[in-house]
Amino acid sequence: MIPITVVDVRDAEDLVLEVLRSGAIAQGKMVKRFEDAFAAISGTKHAVAVNNGTTALVASLQVLDLKPGDEVVTSPFTFVATLNAILEAGATVRFADISRDDFAIDPDRVAAAVTDRTKVLMPVHLYGQTADMGKLAPLAAEHGLHVVEDAAQAVGASFEGRRAGSYGLGCFSLYATKNITTAEGGVITCDDDTLADRLRVLRNQGMRARYQYEMAGHNYRMTDLHAAVGVPQLEKIDSLTAARQRNAKRLSEGLAGTPGLELPAVQPGREHVWHQYTVLVGPHAMLSRDELAAALTEKGIGNGIYYPKIVFDYECYRGHPLIPGASVEDFPVAASVAAQALSLPVHPALTDEQVDTVIATVREVLGA
Numbered sequence: 001m002i003p004i005t006v007v008d009v010r011d012a013e014d015l016v017l018e019v020l021r022s023g024a025i026a027q028g029k030m031v032k033r034f035e036d037a038f039a040a041i042s043g044t045k046h047a048v049a050v051n052n053g054t055t056a057l058v059a060s061l062q063v064l065d066l067k068p069g070d071e072v073v074t075s076p077f078t079f080v081a082t083l084n085a086i087l088e089a090g091a092t093v094r095f096a097d098i099s100r101d102d103f104a105i106d107p108d109r110v111a112a113a114v115t116d117r118t119k120v121l122m123p124v125h126l127y128g129q130t131a132d133m134g135k136l137a138p139l140a141a142e143h144g145l146h147v148v149e150d151a152a153q154a155v156g157a158s159f160e161g162r163r164a165g166s167y168g169l170g171c172f173s174l175y176a177t178k179n180i181t182t183a184e185g186g187v188i189t190c191d192d193d194t195l196a197d198r199l200r201v202l203r204n205q206g207m208r209a210r211y212q213y214e215m216a217g218h219n220y221r222m223t224d225l226h227a228a229v230g231v232p233q234l235e236k237i238d239s240l241t242a243a244r245q246r247n248a249k250r251l252s253e254g255l256a257g258t259p260g261l262e263l264p265a266v267q268p269g270r271e272h273v274w275h276q277y278t279v280l281v282g283p284h285a286m287l288s289r290d291e292l293a294a295a296l297t298e299k300g301i302g303n304g305i306y307y308p309k310i311v312f313d314y315e316c317y318r319g320h321p322l323i324p325g326a327s328v329e330d331f332p333v334a335a336s337v338a339a340q341a342l343s344l345p346v347h348p349a350l351t352d353e354q355v356d357t358v359i360a361t362v363r364e365v366l367g368a
Contacts, residue, residue, distance in 0.1 A: 004302035053173025057085030104131035243348035254359030260285025
């Protein structure tokens, strides 16, 4: 079996043992070391480590002091954490359709979705490529919106040389399958000293010093053990990203011309870090997306469907008061992509032979 992802954190053994032997395993010096390295990679003044990527989104919205009725505009094609975080923060969700080119929120659709109650624009950088921040950032500025980037899958990605997470509050996931992992964890990046300070107090039960409470807070802390897993990966992020980019290039070259298959493309001015290599299985393909996924699984090729539905198209969200008027029919591009998207292995552990096997198998089952 060629898996859709491989988790390899063996380089962290020495640092993990160092933390264990120190007797201090909660948030401490190792978390600070991780934060400093992450901020350097993101090109921001601050990186605030938290316990997961959803927490990063929730905390970012909480420090913006949103009021009931305030709106967040985001993508309908994303992992459910994006939606859940907005709901947890008590904001009203408004969606704007996506672009098929980059799977991210379409700036033209955002402009139409903004109202006088909109306070936050939350673009989702999907699969390792940023949204069109060249249009979205000025649009947010024009309407006086905060930018909270759901950059869960985009550590190291950039738009015209500017890194994901540097446009406002950047929210990253460090879940086990992400390009950089701490098993569970998250990071918030920003250049705003006041917001960074509030985030650090918020994540520690609202305490600036022990039993000195400044706000109603939470336990959002990362442990030194988790940080120790991530530090060595940050030190080699360039080589890890280069391996993903090399594998993606070989996949695109090998799969070019496969009937019915639409390949992902790096958009002009963007650096793609290939968290996922996601193809679209069109209506003229020999197999449907689900049939192709089943055929590949049977032949030992790992794959994943990210994501099978528009994010709010589940019974638990129907009629939710904070998701007013959302209808699948209003987002035809997102609905089409959700029915066609299939991700193939692109992770750094792949050998050239395995990449060749993925290519040959996909072409075989699609009659190429």
